[in-house]
Amino acid sequence: MLKKVETETKADELVQLFLEVRDELAFLDQQYKEARAVLERNWERLEIKALAFLQRTGQTNAKTDYGTLYKRIDTRINVSDPQRFIDHVLTNPEENIFLMEHRACKTACQDWIREHNKDVPGVQIKHEAKIGVRKAS
Helix, strand or coil: CHHHHHHCHHHHHHHHHHHHHHHHHHHHHHHHHHHHHHHHHHHHHHHHHHHHHHHHHHHCCCCCCCEEEEECCCCCCCCCCCHHHHHHHHHHCCCCCCCCCCCCCCCHHHHHHHHHCCCCCCCCCCCCCCCCCCCCC
């Protein structure tokens, strides 16, 4: 297929090649997800066994010739009530603004630009041309 990609120039041939490559990528993605899911389940089982071992032996870590097994705490933060969170931040923004991350919302920025006909201060926007391909119906 590589030679075809390098030599074909007709639109119908390009579309056909795009569809073939897209389908192959989708197939490979699915194979990867399935293989990874098996390994992730095995990893979770090993974590359960390792935590049980450390708890049973009263340890927080266990050094071996192969490496060290240790317990760590993984903390995840989710906003369960967005309005309540924003209200809290805005009650004292000088102190609480750091509870938020520095990231612009793409959709809101695009809407603001259309409405105000100018760029959002402090936000850099990058436009990049991409090719989209749809399969004939």
